[in-house]
Amino acid sequence: MNKYCLSTNGRFFTEVGTDSLTLPPHFTVTFMYTIKFTFEQKGLDPITLENVAPDQSILEVALENNIELHHNCGMVCACSTCHIYLQKGEEFVPELSDREEDFIDRAKNPKLNSRLGCQCVLINGSGELEVCVPDQSLIHGE
Numbered sequence: 035m036n037k038y039c040l041s042t043n044g045r046f047f048t049e050v051g052t053d054s055l056t057l058p059p060h061f062t063v064t065f066m067y068t069i070k071f072t073f074e075q076k077g078l079d080p081i082t083l084e085n086v087a088p089d090q091s092i093l094e095v096a097l098e099n100n101i102e103l104h105h106n107c108g109m110v111c112a113c114s115t116c117h118i119y120l121q122k123g124e125e126f127v128p129e130l131s132d133r134e135e136d137f138i139d140r141a142k143n144p145k146l147n148s149r150l151g152c153q154c155v156l157i158n159g160s161g162e163l164e165v166c167v168p169d170q171s172l173i174h175g176e
């Protein structure tokens with residue numbers, strides 16, 4: 035079952051939990067994600083965010099929810115400080131580009147599921163993602 039909300043003029047209106055619905059013409063449907071953040075840094079509990087709208091990056095979602103994730107280059111894929119491990123939900127973000135891969139290679143402890151948070155823009159859809167945030171105390175910068 036897809037989870038989505040209805041909105042008029044881009045404002046959140048209500049959450050609905052069904053796939054079939056007839057909408058008046060002035061309503062739009064936005065599919066929503068659930069993202070669970072876990073942290074390598076000791077002492078930080080996991081955070082689960084629900085009703086996350088698509089068309090924003092995992093980095094933007096993190097910052098908007100006061101989750102520390104560095105972003106030294108200003109989100110233009112020119113550093114590796116927004117490095118994350120995408121544990122689940124890679125089908126909901128664009129494929130890894132060569133440029134992103136180059137910068138991931140410069141990150142601390144890259145793994146097969148490494149991504150850059152600023153390059154993982156949620157596509158239009160709905161589902162669940164799981165993101166592990168590397169220890170931010172080991173990263174210098176913004």
Ligand code: FES
Pocket residue numbers: 104105106107108109110111112113114115116137150151152153
């Ligand atoms: S903020 Fe620099 S690559 Fe993401």
